[in-house]
Amino acid sequence: MASELTFDALLRENGLRATPQRAIVIEALMELSHPDADAIFGYAQERQPSMSLATVYNVLDKLRGAGLVHMLDLHGRRYFDVRLEHHDHVHCRQCGQLADVNRPFGTRLVVPQLTAWQIDDQALIWEGLCPECQQG
Ligand SMILES: [Zn+2]
Ligand SMILES: [Zn+2]
Secondary structure, rough: OOOHHHHHHHHHOOOOOHHHHHHHHHHHHHOOOOOEEHHHHHHHHHHHHOOHHHHHHHHHHHHOOOOOHHHHHHHHOOEOOOOOOOOEEEOOOOOOEEEEEEEOOOOOOOOOOOOOOOOOOOOOEEEEOOOHHHHO
């Protein structure tokens, strides 16, 4: 995982100043696993009570615009991810956890409908029940 320093440099390389608001949103993204804007807001509020939800959205927009954050859309809810290389996710329908799945490179799924396409990315969201929720 990238250090804060790297993100500082990344921000500057992408023409973004390293403001305290941006730093706290990036910290939240790194600490929480695929948070939504509300979770980032909660994290930021504990550290910077003056920070508004609007600011969180604003920072997320800027970071996405600079290609530093990916957005996952799941059943109309938006989650944010600072891990930029291609990877799948798995989502538990019951407890809502959203975790990274590392599919070995080269294990592409081949679908007949897409054989005429030149596919350069394939990121899936797997869904089901996590081991803990299966026991409940
Ligand atoms: Zn679960
Ligand atoms: Zn991820």
